[in-house]
Amino acid sequence: MTITQLQYVLAVAEHKNFTLAAEKCFVTQPTLSMQIQKIEEELNILIFDRSKKPIQLTDIGQKIVNQAKNIVNEAGKIKDIVEYQKGFIGGEFRLGIIPTIMPTLLPMFLNNFIKKYPKIKLIIEELNTDEIILRLKNGHLDAAIAATPLEDDKIKEIVLYFEPFVAYIPDNHAISNKNEIEISDLNLSDILLLQDGHCFRDGILNLCKNQNAVSENNFQLESGSFETLIKLADEGLGTTLLPYLHTLDLKEKDKLKLRHFKEPKPAREVSLIYPKSELKIHIIDALRNTISGVVKGAITFQNVQIVSPIQKK
DSSP: HHHHHHHHHHHHHSSSOHHHHHHHHHOOOHHHHHHHHHHHHHHTOEEEETTTSSEOHHHHHHHHHHHHHHHHHHHHHHHHHHHHTTTOOOEEEEEETTTTTTTHHHHHHHHHHHHHHHTTTEEEEEEHHHHHHHHHHHHSOOOOOOOOOOOTTTEEEEEEEEEEEEEOOOOOOOOTOOOOEEEGGOOGGGGEEEOTTTTTHHHHHTTTTOOOOOOOOOOEEEEEHHHEEEEEEHHOOOOOOHHHHHHTSSSSSHHEEEEOSSSEEEEEEEEEETTTTOOTTHHHHHHHHHHHHEEEEEEOOSSEOOOOOSSSO
């Protein structure tokens, strides 16, 4: 059997359809089917149960797919080793970034990175954490930037920085007269939240997990935009929490409404994450070094309390 044949098997296992798998592998469906059939004949087993719709793995087929992932990943490392030895840092690199980090962090490092590494074709996608984890495991992302820790034994994490939560308190609010606030000052029913699926939202819920306040508002809003939450807070409809880097771009009049927490400041841990296979590790290292170089001047908080991005039930 060959690496290419194993890649075909993995494609069918993922898409559960021979035609779609062939399209993704840029071969004809008969070619892909024939190569998979050759493996099955060589091993004298069936990897796929073709009688089911969509196509399903057999019991032995699932074990073969698990091993095939390891083999394909290890084979990919050979190319990495050769490129690293030659000092070549280039090729396609797929990076995922969560929505609450993308707008502030990406402009800080992207220009520096593409100038320093012009041979790298960086493909960037804005994705939520669950989608990032899935794509990392399926091999559709090489790395990602997300809030951590994720508590996933198949993913490695390199901490880039700690980013405090900052409260946005409109004028005339009950705690607007405080210079610094504490977690106990927060009222969960008063906080405008990002929509479900954002780990920053889950971080806020974890931060306020001991508060069982019931909302008395006659409306419910969950937005995907910090800007919307800020405008609604200005209308007297509540308060909100922002990541520190997001506050740097606010207008001066809006910065007056920011309230920092007393130390240790509640914060999220932002990391570069990637599969344990460590494919393209030389590009991952280049990305880490570039980001660390640009953020160290902008964000230097150390006395922080990390808030988990995973919502606690």
